[in-house]
Amino acid sequence: MKNVDVKMDLPKLEEEILDFWRENNIFKKSIEQRDIKEQYVFYDGPPFATGTPHYGHIVASTMKDVVPRYWTMKGKRVERKWGWDCHGLPIENIAEKELGVKSKKQIEDEVGVAKFNDFCRSKVLSYVDEWKKVIGRLGRWADMDNAYVTMDLNYMESVWWVFKQLWDKGLIYEDYRSMHICPRCETTLSQSEVTEGYKTVKDLSVVAKFELKNEPNTFVLAWTTTPWTLIGNVALAISENIKYKKLKIKDDADRDIFVIIAEDRIADVVKIEYEEIESIEAKNLIGKTYKPLFDYYAKDEKLENGQNGWKIVAADFVTTEEGTGVVHIAPAFGEDDMKLGREKQLPFIQHVGMDGIIKEQAKDFYGLHVKPADDTQKTDVEIIKYLAAKNLLFSKEKYEHSYPHCWRCDTPLLNYATSSWFVKVSSIKNDAIELAKQINWSPAHIKYGRFGKWLEGAKDWSISRQRFWASVIPIWVCGDCGEKEVFASVTDLEVRSGQQIADIHKHVVDAIKFPCQKCSGEMARVPDVLDTWFDSGSMPYAQMHYPFENREKFESNFPAEFIAEGADQTRAWFYYLHVLSSSIFNKPAFKNVIVNGIVQAEDGKKMSKRLQNYPDPMEMFDKYGADVLRFYLMSSPVVAANDLNFSEKEMAELSRGLFRMIWNSYYFFVLYAEIDGIEAKTDFSLNSRSTLDKWIISECQSLIKNINYHMEHYDLQKSSREFLLFADNLSNWYIRRSRKRFWKSENDQDKAEAFETLQYILITLAKLLAPFSPFISEEIYKNLSGEESVHLSDYPEANESLIDPNLCAEMKRTREIVELGLNVRSKNGIKVRQPLAELVYLGEKLPEELEQIIAEEVNVKNVNNASAQEGEAVRLDLEITSELKMGGYSREIVRFVQTLRKKAGFEVNDRIILYYSSDSDVINQTLEQFSDEVSHETLAIRIENNKHQVENEEEIKIDSHNLWLGISREL
Ligand SMILES: [Zn+2]
Ligand SMILES: [Zn+2]
CATH class of the missing domain: 3.40.50.620 (HUPs)
Known part of the structure; x- marks a missing residue:
């Protein structure tokens, strides 16, 4: 066994162990x-x-x-x-x-x-x-x-x-639909990417006035938070379940005009004076035509379905929760709009390119970006100015809402109709939900919470991206007949194309073309690349x-x-x-x-x-x-999906607490093991007769059992927290109480058992701790076991026959009684060194051995129990007789001698001769009466009342009494 420094220097130790692992291939071996x-x-x-x-x-x-x-x-x-x-x-x-x-x-x-x-x-x-x-x-x-x-x-x-597997199962399809796109990256994004980027932003919302064609000066009011989409407007949607009203108001030019709005929305939207003219049933509005706000596309005679445009239509998604109860419809810029456009065969106006820039046809706005990065409201302001100039603006206001942004470049996304490839998640969703029941989640609530809910709401997965650096979609299409071929391997493509292929990134495979087998056309790859999640999901x-x-x-x-x-x-x-x-x-x-x-x-x-x-x-x-750091994180709520506020202070506490306790226990063992020539080993009999040994071995088995249980359930926080209580039991109770068993000079069975027990406990603790804190555990294990590495050892299994719940409960009670007894002392300002006559505790009687522990810890002559009744759980007799006083003095003397030994640099097992001299009767009497205790505690082979010439001496004061002490080492 090598020496251990009392000073714990984990960073240095860790560097050494990293070298050791590397040099000896421990990871590979494990x-x-x-x-x-x-x-x-x-x-x-x-x-x-x-x-x-x-x-x-x-x-x-x-x-x-x-x-x-x-x-x-x-x-x-x-x-x-x-x-x-x-x-x-x-x-x-x-x-x-x-x-x-x-x-x-x-x-x-x-x-x-x-x-x-x-x-x-x-x-x-x-x-x-x-x-x-x-x-x-x-x-x-x-x-x-x-x-x-x-x-x-x-x-x-x-x-x-x-x-190709998905393709063969019919789970891949192409569709033209409303998607979220990033106009800066110029690509579509998936549902989860969109979800990631929601932020609260301020936009401008407007209520625009749409004038009915055959009823001059009568306007339908519609609200939008994206004024730039108004150029693409082709219809107004209303609901048959909503009541509408016609109101008379003055417009900005002080003329009388009429406006139509849902009855429920008047209070929120119409902030000026108005006169109610009549109620209008939705069915009487449906089918009416209105003048387009902008004429750029309406004039175009070639516009497909142009004859169906700029009419009032019915839709079931219209509500009176916000807006005017009338929804502006731009099929190129919204999912509901697109659906409705298909259903009603509305014209389709996409006046914005995928780069977010307004196209040439929309003359006055040509070249403007709909969401410019430097001022996202700039173009909306232009639209509003235009409407105001034409007297088509009813009102405008700042509007705060949650809006999606690109998860990469932070640009506001656009809702945009485009072509994209999808995985038909909807058709495997039920299977996926069923299969998800087999997954064990830690923490458990995510299973049916966050994950389960996301799965239930899953939409088809948009897997195509219009970008460059990615895996590519392996579909080749014939430009003439539309025939498709999908490749499952590089070899298949090589055979089909007659080319050798060493890379399948976009710039390489886009150049690979071959004749169609169905017609005389040419097959070329679908230009899109794959969503990166397709890579990581594979x-x-x-x-x-x-x-x-x-x-x-x-x-x-x-x-x-x-x-x-x-x-x-x-x-x-x-x-x-x-x-x-x-x-x-x-x-x-x-x-x-x-x-x-x-x-x-x-x-x-x-x-x-x-x-x-x-x-x-x-x-x-x-x-x-x-x-x-590892232990700090693993014992924190962060491993149970909760957020953690990182605290260096808590790390420092853990270092001074748990790690210091473990290190001190290890240091203590090695210090005495060396003196007694204890060897590193791994076999232990565990049949000690000592109650303390039995107790700590029992606690250790419970620790093993609990950690295994939590680890098998993937609960890292509960697993790691088990160590905290055990380390306290080990350091602040077992070793504290067993100290003298290691000190004593006789090589009796009790001492052997103490060594056997502590060595077993430390080795077992090292193994248990190894996954969490692999360095300190490696150090302890290697030194105490003589084996190569803790990470090559087997994780402990609990021996349940060594668990004694009764003993553990009694020991716990013993510690509690001691704590209460010490509290009474400190409240009354009586030092622990001062012996007292009696402690009485209530409740069931503890075994004598444990009462003896209480007596020593609380420093009382007698411990007795009384049946449970009212009063304090622990009572102390606080009277200090002259006999007890001298007992206290003897403890003081022992303490001074111990300090003197340390100052002199004596080894812990050196024997000494103790000299003293005092003019106080009570001190002299104490040293005569308590000489056995004093010599036993200080390893003095004799005590002499004589101011002998020694190197190590000290004048001290106990209460008001003077005392000279001197020691010399007995060689
Ligand atoms: Zn972007
Ligand atoms: Zn073809």
């Missing part, structure tokens, strides 16, 4: 020593390497380390393949910035897609080294050298295979290049046992994994999942690099150690 048939499959969700890891990654990474380490120690073979997410807007946005590109057009026309993609590829892994540093220092074991990379050919080929298959390789390995190990990520992934990665596996295999993709919350700054605000309102993780490693 996997390979387990049976290949005992696989425990863990899927790692791939992060982007486009920035450095933050606390969110550290929480997830710790969870992804604790659980695999635990199951490895339980005998499983847990391979841990790391992954990198490479595709999509995050990296494209970085490339755009570095290349100085402002628009999508510039990429296509100036940079070129091939060069742009090459640039993306070169930037994707820029932060890998930084990640390796942080993740490595955290102590997380993951195979980062053989990581799966979503831009690799093999990975992308499996993605094609996944796509990872169970693609990381193994399934089904092209690893067929058997994959099939016998699917679904995964465990995954873990943040709560935001319930709508993203967790969801897409589940949708794809439900669709292809009719199985869930994972059996157990832990969901973490968000780590916020200490003040509850978002952690912000700019504001620097949180300490850098690397700084925490250097200051407290990764073990402490």
